Amino acid sequence: MEDPDGVLVRSADLHKVALPDSVLAVARAGAGTNNIPVADLSRRGIVVFNTPGANANAVKELVIAGMLIAARNLVPAASFAAGLSGTDAEINEATEKGKKAFVGFELPGRTLGVIGLGAIGVQVANAARGLGMRVLGFDPQISISHAWQLASEVERAATLEDVFAGADMVTMHVPLIEATKGLVNAERLSLLKPGSVLLNFSRAGIVDEAAVLAAIGNGTLASYVCDFPSASLQGKAHVVALPHLGASTGEAEENCAIMAADQLAAYLDDGEIRNSVNFPEASLRRAPDTSRLAIANSNVPNMVGQISTLLADAGLNIADLLNKSRGDLAYTLIDVDGDLTDDVMTKIRSIAGVLAARRL
Numbered sequence: 199m200e201d202p203d204g205v206l207v208r209s210a211d212l213h214k215v216a217l218p219d220s221v222l223a224v225a226r227a228g229a230g231t232n233n234i235p236v237a238d239l240s241r242r243g244i245v246v247f248n249t250p251g252a253n254a255n256a257v258k259e260l261v262i263a264g265m266l267i268a269a270r271n272l273v274p275a276a277s278f279a280a281g282l283s284g285t286d287a288e289i290n291e292a293t294e295k296g297k298k299a300f301v302g303f304e305l306p307g308r309t310l311g312v313i314g315l316g317a318i319g320v321q322v323a324n325a326a327r328g329l330g331m332r333v334l335g336f337d338p339q340i341s342i343s344h345a346w347q348l349a350s351e352v353e354r355a356a357t358l359e360d361v362f363a364g365a366d367m368v369t370m371h372v373p374l375i376e377a378t379k380g381l382v383n384a385e386r387l388s389l390l391k392p393g394s395v396l397l398n399f400s401r402a403g404i405v406d407e408a409a410v411l412a413a414i415g416n417g418t419l420a421s422y423v424c425d426f427p428s429a430s431l432q433g434k435a436h437v438v439a440l441p442h443l444g445a446s447t448g449e450a451e452e453n454c455a456i457m458a459a460d461q462l463a464a465y466l467d468d469g470e471i472r473n474s475v476n477f478p479e480a481s482l483r484r485a486p487d488t489s490r491l492a493i494a495n496s497n498v499p500n501m502v503g504q505i506s507t508l509l510a511d512a513g514l515n516i517a518d519l520l521n522k523s524r525g526d527l528a529y530t531l532i533d534v535d536g537d538l539t540d541d542v543m544t545k546i547r548s549i550a551g552v553l554a555a556r557r558l
Contacts, residue, residue, distance in 0.1 A: 241492035243554025251317030306330030309367030374401035402426035
């Protein structure tokens, strides 16, 4: 496509793509944005969206499956059964003799530690409570909306170390960023009770795989169930690595696609921002009979003042205004009475710190 206004993407690597100047926004049908050069796009004032929560149920179900896989030794048991041969009588006899090697445990009464209480983590925590488990949750940045959704019986852990020390099973639901790389390391694994279970359906880099294998070797971990096969995990006992199935349901893919398209349309049509990974949330009811100005800018002092002065000099009255910031970036929506001329837009774009500006 030539000169697109928006880009919708799932798994394609945009680090290898030169996006033209026409691009205003990129929306990913999924939660992670590792395949998108977010920092570079931010400097250009390009808003990047993801779809948190659209695949939450699919991932939650797989986490619960992972818990049951570990608790009941299902993968080695199935492998054992698949390797049986002979008559029905012989297979039955071998089954009765061999099943003792796969004795597991039940989930009620066990403690699940949930690290990250976003859309997925909340659903996992609530489902675990429904299964009769005690749940320890850790998320110092939990949102108000997610806190409202969390079952009241979920206990709050003060630190990551408290989660590892108090849980029989630990599951992570955090993005892979610099602060979460190697979050599960040898020091934290050493706090676990002998025979614990670790589940990773977030990202491979959150876990130090060498430390996990060492913990399996010394008996600290009974099982590691993850969604990320690797050379170091291949063929290792007590490791179950699934082929990145977290969001691989028809329902999740459709939910993500619809959500990404809706968010992109809302931004292109009305300048509204929902679920951006780089710019703040922004929603302003459109004032009737006005022109809308949408500005992405660096979060610097007097930006709104400069824009307001320029609009006043052009004889344009501000009917409504919204200014939000997020870290080093800010976003402004302004509805004005009258037309935003090319000359006004040129002057706004020339203000130091303005990354992108458009009229709607």
